[in-house]
Amino acid sequence: MTLMTLLLLAAALIGIGIYGALSQQSFVMLMMGLELILNGVMLAAVAFWALSGAGAPEGQLLTIVVMAVMAIEMAMGFALVVAVFRTNQADVTEGITELKH
């Protein structure tokens, strides 16, 4: 477990996440891609904190902020999905062609 291997793992997670976020048609699956990206980001942040930043407290703080971002992303995402589903009965990105209903 070195900084390099940790960053490689984070890169792999981010790569898969980008694939998912770009390829998935379903809103919810798309959000899963975003979450996976953030997963990689958090891992990288903690890795830097532990192995490169000499335990500077801001490293952990960054991770906490990313967690908050994840919560916000998910909540907003689901609210939008619910709203779009109500008006358009659509749960895939192709289902909405315009922003009004």
Next chain:
Amino acid sequence: MDYPLIVDVFFVLLAILAVVSGWRVFATDSMVRASFFLLVSFIAVGVIMILLAAEYLGVAMFFMMAVEMMVMAIFMVMFMMNPAGLNPMMMVHQHKFSIAAGAVSFLVLAAVALLAEFPDNPLSADIDPVRSLGNELLGDSMLIFESAGIVLLTTMIGVVVLSSHNGRYGAAEEGSMPPGLVPGGDPAGMPEEEDEGGGHHHCH
């Protein structure tokens, strides 16, 4: 910083688990399964964090993600056609482009990881990670922490407004219609009387 062999072994296993389950998220037929695969990936990363001495963050990760993925799974069941994975499913667009984008971003980031020189400044033994995080959150970075709190509160309010059934101007789904089974076809899966709502659709 040198870790004992057992830690390295665990790390390799967890890394494989995190990547494989992360990949399975997009390769399984069932939406519910997908969200729990994502949870497994998060848990694996959380354990790695604990191995890195970030004890609070790792455990908080289990906690947050368990709840988050549970909610996710419920939304899956609500919005998806195939929650149980009884049917084959592959709902993707711009597939080749996405694979390429994922691969390229991995390669770029991996190159950074391999080629860049990062300072080797491991955690000193006298730091108590949990205490230092607490002091930071409620000390120097209190503003950031509290702003995150305010943003979360705002999100909650916004989310309730967005998703509430009744708005100022009547029911949220007024005049809505489902998409057709074929492009431009009749609305799918709605009771007969909803078709009259379809006539309304032409107005805008």
Next chain:
Amino acid sequence: MIFNELILPVLLVTVVLVVGAYLVAVIDEVIAGALGRPSGAGAWMAPLAQGAWLLNQQANATEAPDWRAWRLAPALYLALAAIGLAVVPFSPTLIATDLVTSVVLWGSVEALATVVIFLHGWSANTLLALIGAYRYVALGLSYILISMFVLIGVALPAESLQFSQVVASQEELWNVIRQPLGLPLFLIVGLGMTFWGPLNLADSRDLAGGTASAVSGPPRLVWNLARAAMLVAFSGAAASAFLGGWLGPWLPGPVWMLLKMLAVLAVLLLIGRLMPRVQPERCVTLMWVVFLPLSFVDLIWAGVEALW
């Protein structure tokens, strides 16, 4: 070294879980008998005989279940119970894993339990099990928050997220007196996470056994065992968070701890037999409108008390 760090903790957790789960079954049988259920084999024998029967029974299939999740869920629930018990201190030194953030780990065990119980009901691919799973999520999402606030309340006076420190902070006064709202609220959480008695929304009679309605044979035995084990783990957490854990005069610490765990178990099992199942809608309303605000009050109380 290996003995102290690996064998002893595993042994401790296994023995307490197995013996504890057996005692849960026995106590429950005794309570049911005392309340008027005609008893057959006798309280000490009945759980063993039922276990033996389940071992002899075939594990059935349903139409297109999610096999992996269905078979894994009982085992995972048992594993969660073991993880939960692993952070419970039996004496200042006798702790399976003395994690610095053990209180938060207990919280994540609660959250993951919701996931596992949902998975158990969902993966069976039958109607009644699925309804049980849905319902349980509604309950689970409500009790997790209550538990979080109550546990932060006990962490405040200890100035630590470690169960052993929480116990040590109760040297002068147990938390059950210092924060009188804490234990009752935490007991509700316990009933919720083991879906026992009044909060049995997952495996209830109106669903013919809910998430377990389509399970038979050894998997059902593991599921029942895991439920009882989770109750034991919970009683350990409750005893160390509120009843002063190993603290007590005359007797050695671990004995005190076991006695307190038994007391918590007895109370929970008695509630389970005396109260009806709460209707899901009423239950969720109670959780969010009554118990959650009460847990805020508990936290404020704990904060003010800590500042004093």
Next chain:
Amino acid sequence: MAVSWLQRLAARASVPVFPVRGMHGEEVLYRLALTPGVELVDSPRHASILLVAGGVPPDQYGALRRVHDQLPAPFATLWYRSQPLDELASATRIDDPDVLSGALKAMHHELMCGKRGSSPRLLPDEPPNPWEGLGDDGHGGEGMMGGVPYGRPMAMNMHDDIRDGLTLDSLTVTLGPFLPMLPPGLSVEVTLQGDLIQTWTTRDPPYPIALESVFFQALQGPVPIAELERAMARYHLKHLYFALRLAGLEALALTALRLAFESHSNPKRVATLRRRLVRSGFFGLTTTGQGRLDEETARRVGGVAARAAGLEEDWRSEDEGYRQLGFRPLTQRQGDTGARWRQTLAEVEQSLQLAAQAEQDATHTRHSDGVETPRGTWHRQWPEDQSTLLDDLLPGLEWDEALSTLASLDLVPLSPWSLEEASGAPVAQAIAEERRA
């Protein structure tokens, strides 16, 4: 041998019995509920013996076969006053309730010790509807929509949401006729959204229930009021047992059942039972004002349901014998689930008081052109099956609320045979035949 001690141990477990409640099979199940060493379970998966109690109409043999095949091996069947299925001709049949529990225990013992083979599977082990293999994705629909994989429609939100605006895919299933939470014989098609009932369509009515012979005698001539009232109390207490067990109050349910089996129970013990129910939170936590009947429906249902809705409908107030005892019908106002249980408890207490009084004076009924049965007034016409009113009452309720409402309502038709006659199997068969015709 390692296996044999495990088997011997398993043989000592209390016998898990899944009861299939046929026509007029209820009575013996109440007795089994009080028998030590026998456990009535709710799911066929949790049983080692399938007890078919009472006759099953031939058109429901298919359902019976499906229940039979759900029991995990090793299992056996026992037929109580019921004709075994043709494939199971060698299965044990017992008509004497006194030897039933012994037979069940012996059967379980033999099964566990390997002296008796498991009952054979009756249906092929394959999906009821094969994989259709149609369309792009194999389920016969377009993309992710539509289609009938395994012969069942995909869950889709075909219905407008009727409660909170969170539309979930709805799921349509057929339940019954042997689901232990429903009245025996009732089979319904339910559309669920999550655990919310969207539609409820009664497919098969519940089996008729037999009353004690004293109600029939009351139509022939004067009968002692004490006997009539005790029979009434017994009926209600058994009904209460079912509901309390469903609500998770097993101990109190058994108390109610024991009261029903005592020949001369004291009204004070019913009052105690009510106090314990109130204290346990039965009225506060499990009944929350659902299942309210309007006046017209309540009148149609009759009996306890009508009086719980405030209608003073009671044949007993027409009878001089009753008037002599100072009988006045009790009523409640709300007409919901809780009110029906308060009414039931009050009526049981009243019945036992009337019985005690009538015993002293040896009062008899005077009129014989009608009788108040526990199910409603029997005057010129029988209380009929009212289960179709559930179709309007239950949609919009959650599963738990719907079932507690259903348990509080007594909608079953009355059998033209009395309990004593109907328990003879030929009669059960005759009813089955009649039903089929």
